[in-house]
Each structure stands twice: as C-alpha cells, then as structure tokens.
Amino acid sequence: MAGPGVIIVGAGVGGMTVAHELAERGVPATVIEARPIPGGKSRSMDVPGTGQGGRRDLEGEHGFRFFPEFYQNVPDTMRRIPFGNNPRGVYDNLRVVPRANFASHDGALLFPTRRPQSVDDVTTLARFLRDFERLGIPQDELNFFGRRLHLCATACDARRYGELDDVSWWDFIGAEARSPAYRKYLATGMMRNLVAARPEHISARTGGTLLLQLLYGAFGRGPASDRVLCGPTNRVWFDPWVAHLRSLGVEFRFGAAVEEILVEGGRIAGLRVRMGESVHVVRGDHYVLAVPAEVAARKIHPALCSLDPALARIQRLRTDWMVGIQFYLRAPLDIVDGHSNFYDSPWALTSIEQARFWPEVDLSRHGDGTVREILSVDISEWDRPGLNGKAARDCTADEIAREVLAQIKQHVPAAVRERIDRHVVCYHLDPDLECADGERPARNRSSLLINTVGSWRDRPEAATRIPNFYLAADYVRTSTDLATMEGANEAGRRAVNALIERSGLRAPPCRVFTLREPVIFAAERLLDALRFHAGRPHRLGALDPSRAGRVAAPRPAAARGEPEHATRGAA
Numbered sequence: 001m002a003g004p005g006v007i008i009v010g011a012g013v014g015g016m017t018v019a020h021e022l023a024e025r026g027v028p029a030t031v032i033e034a035r036p037i038p039g040g041k042s043r044s045m046d047v048p049g050t051g052q053g054g055r056r057d058l059e060g061e062h063g064f065r066f067f068p069e070f071y072q073n074v075p076d077t078m079r080r081i082p083f084g085n086n087p088r089g090v091y092d093n094l095r096v097v098p099r100a101n102f103a104s105h106d107g108a109l110l111f112p113t114r115r116p117q118s119v120d121d122v123t124t125l126a127r128f129l130r131d132f133e134r135l136g137i138p139q140d141e142l143n144f145f146g147r148r149l150h151l152c153a154t155a156c157d158a159r160r161y162g163e164l165d166d167v168s169w170w171d172f173i174g175a176e177a178r179s180p181a182y183r184k185y186l187a188t189g190m191m192r193n194l195v196a197a198r199p200e201h202i203s204a205r206t207g208g209t210l211l212l213q214l215l216y217g218a219f220g221r222g223p224a225s226d227r228v229l230c231g232p233t234n235r236v237w238f239d240p241w242v243a244h245l246r247s248l249g250v251e252f253r254f255g256a257a258v259e260e261i262l263v264e265g266g267r268i269a270g271l272r273v274r275m276g277e278s279v280h281v282v283r284g285d286h287y288v289l290a291v292p293a294e295v296a297a298r299k300i301h302p303a304l305c306s307l308d309p310a311l312a313r314i315q316r317l318r319t320d321w322m323v324g325i326q327f328y329l330r331a332p333l334d335i336v337d338g339h340s341n342f343y344d345s346p347w348a349l350t351s352i353e354q355a356r357f358w359p360e361v362d363l364s365r366h367g368d369g370t371v372r373e374i375l376s377v378d379i380s381e382w383d384r385p386g387l388n389g390k391a392a393r394d395c396t397a398d399e400i401a402r403e404v405l406a407q408i409k410q411h412v413p414a415a416v417r418e419r420i421d422r423h424v425v426c427y428h429l430d431p432d433l434e435c436a437d438g439e440r441p442a443r444n445r446s447s448l449l450i451n452t453v454g455s456w457r458d459r460p461e462a463a464t465r466i467p468n469f470y471l472a473a474d475y476v477r478t479s480t481d482l483a484t485m486e487g488a489n490e491a492g493r494r495a496v497n498a499l500i501e502r503s504g505l506r507a508p509p510c511r512v513f514t515l516r517e518p519v520i521f522a523a524e525r526l527l528d529a530l531r532f533h534a535g536r537p538h539r540l541g542a543l544d545p546s547r548a549g550r551v552a553a554p555r556p557a558a559a560r561g562e563p564e565h566a567t568r569g570a571a
Contacts, residue, residue: 006499007032007271007284009258009299012040013485014472015290016241017077017492023248024080025500025507031250032273032282034257037234038242041292041446042485044232047428050367058367059232060428062446063324064352064376065485066339067094067227069217072513073480073489083240093236095357097226101336102189103411104343136181145186148173149215151540152208154521156529159538160205165456167543169207170199189343197320197450204543206451206481213515226338231358261287263303268469286499290472290492293317293449308465313458317475319447321382321393324430325404329373330423332356333416345407347392348380371425377404397435401427449475449483456481462491463498470495479514 006022008015011033022029037043042065046057067074078091086092155164170176175187191199191207199207217225229236242252259279260272270283289296297315305312332353342349355363355373363371379400382392386403387410395403405424409417435441459477462470474483476491493510500507517525528538537543 005030005284006286006288007282008288008290008472009271010040010290010473011035011038011242011252011254012290012292012473012488013042013074014474014476014488014492014495015040015288016238016245017073017489018288018290018470018472018496019245019250020077020080020241021493021496021510022499023245023250025505027505027507029250030282030284031245031252032256032258032271033252033254036254037238038252038254039234039238041448042233043238044234045431050426050428052368055369056366058328058371058426058428059235059361059374060326060430061233061324061354061376062430062432063322063378064228064339064350064354065233066097066352067229067485068214069225069227070213070480070515071484071486072516073493074486076511076513077489078237081237081241081244083236090237090240093230094227095230097228097338097352097357099336099338100226101338101340102185102343103340104184105410135185136179137185138179138182141178141182141186144178145173145182147540149208149212151538151543152204153212153518154524154528154540155538156525156532159528159532161456162532163543164205164208165203166454167204168200168453169202169204172204172208172543173199175199185343189341201318201450201452203451203453203455205456209481209515216516216518228352228354228357231361258299261289261299261301261304263307266307267467286468286470286503288470288472288492288495288499290488290495292319292446292473293475294319294447296471296473296475304466304469308460308469310460311464314460314475316458317455318450318452320380320450321433321444322378322380322448323382323433323444325377325379325401326354326428327375327377327401327405328367328371328425328427329375330370330425331419332373333375333412333419333423335412335416340411342408342411344411346381346384346386347404347407348384349377349404349407350380351375351377351408367425373423377408379404392441394440396440397429400429451481451483462494463502467502470498 006027006029008018008029008031011031015031016038019029019031037045041062044059044061047060048057050058075091079088081090083090083093152164164172169191170187173187175183187199190211191197191202197207214225246252253275256273256275258271259274261268262270262272262281268287270281271287273280273282289299291299293314300311300314332355335351335353337356338352340351342351353373354376355361363373379392385391387406388399388403390399392400392403405420409420429435430446432444432446433441434443434445456477459475460471462472462476464471472488472492472495474487474491476494478487478490478494480487480490490512493512497509497512500509531537531539
C-alpha cells in the first residue's frame with residue numbers, strides 16, 4: 001500500500017514501534033537516530049577495549065530491565081519480530097524470574113513473582129509471610145495501607161485523574177504519621193528503588209497504579225510479574241528488530257542528530273540533520289518525535305509552541321537519574337535467582353545476576369576469558385550521602401563502583417561478601433553518564449521521567465495540534481503512565497493511529513492495550529463514579545488522611561484536560 005513518507009526521530013522503543021506498525025501497513029518510513037545503535041534507554045552495548053586474546057568485548061547494558069506481567073503492548077510487538085526458530089519470535093526470548101529479594105540490614109525476604117506453581121513457590125511464599133512480621137510494621141498500619149490500596153483499585157478513572165493525581169503517595173498513605181518501619185518499607189523503599197521516584201513527589205495515582213499492577217501480576221493468571229531477556233538486549237531484541245524492519249522497507253540513519261525542526265505554513269516542513277561534518281535537510285509528509293522528555297524539551301522551540309501551546313508544558317516535566325553499572329565476576333554471587341531490592345542502601349540500589357538468565361551467551365568468549373557472571377545494578381538515588389559520606393553525584397566513577405559494592409555488602413550474608421571480594425574482575429558504568437577519568441559525573445544524557453504530583457496535565461497527547469507532527473515516547477499520555485518501555489510502545493501505537501486518521505489511509509488501526517482492571521472491582525468503581533460526579537469522596541475516606549473531612553468538590557474532568565480514555569475506564 002502506498003502511503004505518505006514518515007520521518008521518525010529516535011530508535012528507542014517508541015520510534016521502533018512507530019516504524020514497525022507503519023511498515024506492516026505499507027507506509028514508507030525513515031528512522032533517524034543520533035546514536036550509532038538502536039535501543040535508546042533500553043539498549044545494550046559493547047564495552048570497548050575489554051576483549052583480549054581474540055575474544056569479543058564484554059556486554060554492557062544501559063541498566064537492567066524487566067518485563068512485568070502488565071506489559072501487553074511490548075509483548076505483542078515482540079511476537080511479530082522473527083528470531084531464529086522461535087515460534088513466537090522475540091517474545092520467546094523472555095525468561096521468567098521466579099522470585100525477588102527484598103534485603104535490609106536485618107535480613108532478606110524472598111517473594112515469589114508468580115502464583116505458586118511448585119512446592120518451592122509455596123515454601124517461598126510461606127517464608128515471606130512469616131518473615132514479613134519481623135519488619136516491625138504495626139498491624140493497624142498494615143490494615144491502613146491495605147485500605148489505601150483498595151481505594152486505588154476501586155477509584156473511578158475520573159477520581160484517579162481528578163484527585164489522586166493531586167496528592168503525593170507519601171501523603172496518601174499517611175507516611176508522616178506512621179512508624180519508621182512503615183515509612184522505610186511501604187512508603188520509601190517500594191517507590192524509590194523501583195522507579196527512582198521519591199514518595200513525597202510521585203502522585204498517588206501513579207504510585208498506586210504501579211504497586212497494584214505488580215500485585216495483579218504476581219497473583220494473577222499471567223506467567224509472572226517479573227520476566228527478563230535471555231541475552232543482551234540489542235542482541236536478542238533490537239538488532240533482530242532492525243533487521244526485520246529493513247526487510248519491510250524501513251530506512252535507518254544512525255549517527256544522525258536532528259539540530260532543528262523546521263516549520264512553515266503551520267506544519268513541519270523538514271528536519272535539519274547533522275551527520276558527521278555535513279548538515280542536510282530531511283523532508284517527509286509526517287514527522288514523529290520519539291525521543292526522551294529532556295531531549296524533546298530542547299527540540300521544541302517557540303514556533304512549535306505557538307502552533308500547539310501544550311508542547312511548552314513538556315519543559316515542566318521532571319526527570320531524575322537512574323543509572324546502571326555492571327560488575328563482571330569470575331563466579332556467581334548467588335544472592336537470589338531474581339532481582340534484589342536493597343531497602344537500606346543510601347543510593348536505592350537494585351540488582352540482578354544476569355548470566356544465569358542468558359543460557360546461550362558464553363561469557364568465556366568475552367573479555368579476558370575469566371568472566372562467568374554479570375551483576376547488573378541500578379542506582380536510583382544520586383543526592384543522598386553513601387557510606388563514604390558522599391552523594392553519587394560527587395563521586396568519581398571508581399568511587400561509585402566501590403561504594404555500590406560496599407552498600408550491597410551490607411545487605412548480603414558473609415559468604416556473599418567474601419565472593420564479592422574474590423570474584424569482581426572489572427565494572428562498566430553506563431556511558432550516558434558523562435564522567436571523564438578521575439572526574440565526577442557532569443551530566444546524564446538518559447535521565448528518567450518522574451511522574452510528580454499534578455504532572456498529568458503537563459503531559460502531551462501523541463497527536464499534537466500540528467497536523468503532521470506526533471510524539472511517541474514514555475512522557476506521552478498513555479494508560480501505562482510510567483517511564484517504561486510499555487508506555488513508549490503504547491505512545492507509538494497512538495501516534496500511528498492518529499497518523500492513519502489524519503492522512504486518510506485505508507489501513508487498520510493499531511491495537512492499543514490498556515492496563516487490566518480486575519472484574520472483581522468493577523461494581524465498586526462504578527459506585528465511585530457516581531459518588532465522584534456527585535461531589536462526594538470515595539467511600540473509603542479522604543485521599544489525604546491529614547485532610548479528612550475537608551475534601552473539596554472535584555472539578556469536572558474536562559476542566560483538567562483529562563484525556564478521553566481516562567473517563568471511559570480501562571479494558
């Protein structure tokens with residue numbers, strides 16, 4: 001099918017999704033990417049100079065990633081990317097992570113990430129419930145937290161967007177007035193360590209959505225709430241994706257940086273693109289900006305904002321650092337066969353030993369030949385002093401590496417600490433953290449979008465008011481509402497659907513999966529919709545416990561710029 005030429009800026013999940021959906025509909029597209037490789041913030045990369053004796057360089061990652069059960073758009077795309085003899089393409093490269101480790105100074109809790117499917121799963125769950133008691137969270141506080149989650153699960157969409165978005169997770173769960181254990185485990189640890197968000201800043205709508213979706217995955221009918229890829233991300237996902245799209249006619253231009261978006265006659269007229277020493281103007285019929293929020297903010301200039309004032313609000317969106325570091329090991333540490341969340345770590349560390357999930361990757365053929373495991377760690381807190389008395393932002397790369405290991409040692413048994421001392425070969429800090437040898441990091445080129453209180457109104461739709469301009473990234477309004485690969489994929493699908501409608505293409509729209517809502521809560525959500533529109537609070541009480549009895553009458557959704565899908569309910 002012949003169609004308009006589409007220029008896509010960015011080869012991350014959002015841009016690749018747009019190219020994929022267009023290619024399957026016969027629409028020619030060109031992807032422009034400033035990096036030499038695809039993947040964006042989801043990419044993996046070689047670690048230059050680490051290969052010795054004819055071996056390949058070690059494999060590095062921007063940061064470890066996982067694919068929870070609530071992901072639907074990304075798995076759907078993966079099933080349509082051929083990979084070897086896999087019957088379901090790249091999707092078959094996902095591996096279930098059976099349990100998670102919640103570690104603090106006084107011990108660890110192992111939590112199964114799926115409904116019990118074996119005696120071992122049942123034993124793990126029973127041990128978790130037993131050990132949970134030693135955390136010291138009073139029963140009345142646990143009951144209150146449960147009621148707060150119940151409120152999130154049963155609030156209608158209008159209340160979620162019209163009220164829950166305007167109260168912080170910290171205030172919503174009443175953290176200030178409760179025990180240190182409550183604040184440590186339920187308020188801070190779950191938010192800061194998982195999505196680099198401070199509970200004082202993230203909205204109750206976003207925080208509640210995250211926790212509920214993870215719980216639905218752990219105890220639902222899906223495979224598991226935690227899955228990872230069976231190898232380095234680009235090798236088992238993005239490289240096959242690029243190859244497949246090229247076979248469908250998509251053109252890729254890597255190492256091409258967009259310097260300016262050109263405007264003429266109320267439309268996008270072209271892109272000024274630099275490739276090496278030369279600058280070219282690239283023109284198409286439609287343009288999709290699929291870059292992170294902080295990059296988009298630099299590309300959106302006053303001429304664009306005059307055509308669509310909503311684009312100016314992208315500047316208000318907040319980002320924070322969440323940076324990955326990998327430690328290459330001579331032998332496994334055997335912390336846990338899954339992810340670890342180190343609750344007490346000053347830098348909000350999470351980790352996974354990756355090689356155990358990479359059965360087809362022979363690490364002996366990489367580096368110096370001694371590496372057998374990779375401990376991949378994400379650092380989510382960069383402003384709090386570590387054990388060395390320094391914030392991560394104030395440390396050199398070597399200091400960051402030493403401090404991360406020191407903090408992990410505080411959360412693991414003596415045998416694991418001894419293995420850390422013996423088995424670490426070297427480390428790799430994400431290169432987007434611009435940190436010259438012996439110097440502190442000056443800038444992070446891949447910051448993470450943080451959903452702050454009230455930020456929904458500042459997030460744009462995939463279809464802008466400019467007739468041939470679209471957005472496809474995780475800051476776009478989606479049902480996922482998190483800085484995730486799933487959100488970027490959903491945004492890409494919404495951008496394509498808008499493009500199809502505006503260009504008059506005779507092509508089927510993309511299927512857009514929204515977050516699952518358990519049927520068991522349907523009646524309560526309907527009841528809450530009636531209460532909300534009558535100006536009454538949720539039946540479980542005020543959203544901010546400190547303001548009980550002082551809930552203001554809600555403003556109409558339309559007055560808040562609420563998207564259409566938010567009032568209809570999620571499928």
